[in-house]
Amino acid sequence: MSRNLCITAVDGQTGHLIAELLLTDPNFSKCFRSVVGLALNVEHAHVQHLESLGAAIVSHQPGRERVMTKQLKDMGIDTICLIPPTHPDKYDITFELINAAKKANIPNVCFISAAGADLADPKKQPRLSEFIALEHLVLASKGDTTTNTGHSPVVIRAGFYAENLLLYASQIRSEHVLPLPIGDMHKFAPIALGDIAQVAAHVLSGEGPHGFSDKHRGQLIVLTGPMLAAGNELATAAGKALGFDVEYVDISGAEAKRVLKSQSELDSSEMEFLLEYYSLVREGKTNYISTHAFHDITGVHPTELEEVFKMYAAEFQGQGGDEPAAKRRKTKK
Incomplete structure (x- = not known):
């Protein structure tokens, strides 16, 4: 297996660390033919660092879904790690990315969500509640026969960093x-950001007959410290x-x-x-704590x-x- 991976929001801490780990750890890097990073700010130090490690960087311009869909197709992306960016328009930007991934027919999708979002009150905690709405958009592709997107989905609900x-x-x-x-x-x-990156790296590099490893495929993974x-x-x-x-x-x-x-x-x-x-x-x-998934996926203690x-x-x-x-x-x- 050699995947063409796209990671969104690599100018943020989460996307940067996941990409850095995949590019520098030989246990993971051997699984990828290419690693592409989408960035709203291509001048960010995180982005330049990843480029020096071998990542291909693509400027993400929200509001141009057709362009993004074409870019994903042209790069042959078959796996995507969708990370909502830190941005006032996070929901709209991520909504657009989910649609682009669907139209680009990307089968393997790992979505980074937020633990606790399912317990949030939309009126009192609207930013947290957005993650649940975005999860629904990702998972809804599972039943759509017009696209391969959703064929191999994983949702990671990351706890408070x-x-x-x-x-x-x-x-x-x-x-x-x-x-x-x-x-x-x-x-x-609270959970260490490095632990989130470890789980995401195992998921993105895992292989099974339907895409991601059957140990991870279809899983809703809740992670806390x-x-x-x-x-x-x-x-x-x-x-x-x-x-x-x-x-x-x-x-x-x-x-x-x-x-x-x-x-x-x-x-x-x-x-x-x-x-x-x-x-x-x-x-x-x-x-509550939720550490069983971390143990099962990585084999070590958080x-x-x-x-x-x-x-x-x-x-x-x-x-x-x-x-x-x-x-x-x-x-x-």
Whole structure:
């Protein structure tokens, strides 16, 4: 088997890391004839890095579905990893990509969704709810006899990325506090982004008589980290990893919005998503872990929360230097 793979949103963290892993790990790279990355911003450092590793980069111009369909056909894409981009028009852009994949007759589709989206209230958590609507669009192709798209589908519901806690690195460094609007009663289980990439890489490289491996094909895969943690437990894990006490502070949604707005690199849609997820935690809808699929697919244990804090200790301690966090991110082999 040698697939022609397309990964969308490679200018974002998720798409970049999945593509990087597939291009650099020989266990995965041997499975692909070509790896194509779609990017809204082809000048992004992530994109340039992937290009240096051998990825073919295509500028993604939303609103041109016919052009995108033709590009996918011309490149002979038979496998696509659909990642909704961090963008105010995420739903419309992804809707268009799903239709383009369908018209391009791509049989193997892996869609990266969000854990907890199925529990979201469309009125209170509309950004989260969008993922369920997009899942429906992907899965609806299964019964459409006019296209091969959906013949071999996988949906990965990725949990809250532990890397999002890096947004609070300045507060942890200067004040030794972790300010989150999640209350004192309920918990959630952040997952390392590298673990999401590992599962996606196994799915995208898996082979079976119908496309993806029969171990993965048709699966709805829910992924969270292995530790269910309340705010004070997150702070304790951070303190153990960093070597100084960290205090959890429950803040209001308004204050949380002000904290996130101070992050210049944070897109408004990403901020809305995070605030909605925090509200889901506060409502007690994230008091679970889901790690069996990770064990079954990768054969190893997911990254512990304390290990994640150690992984990014330089950022939390103010010693990050010029090396980007993505370069220091560890992924399991």
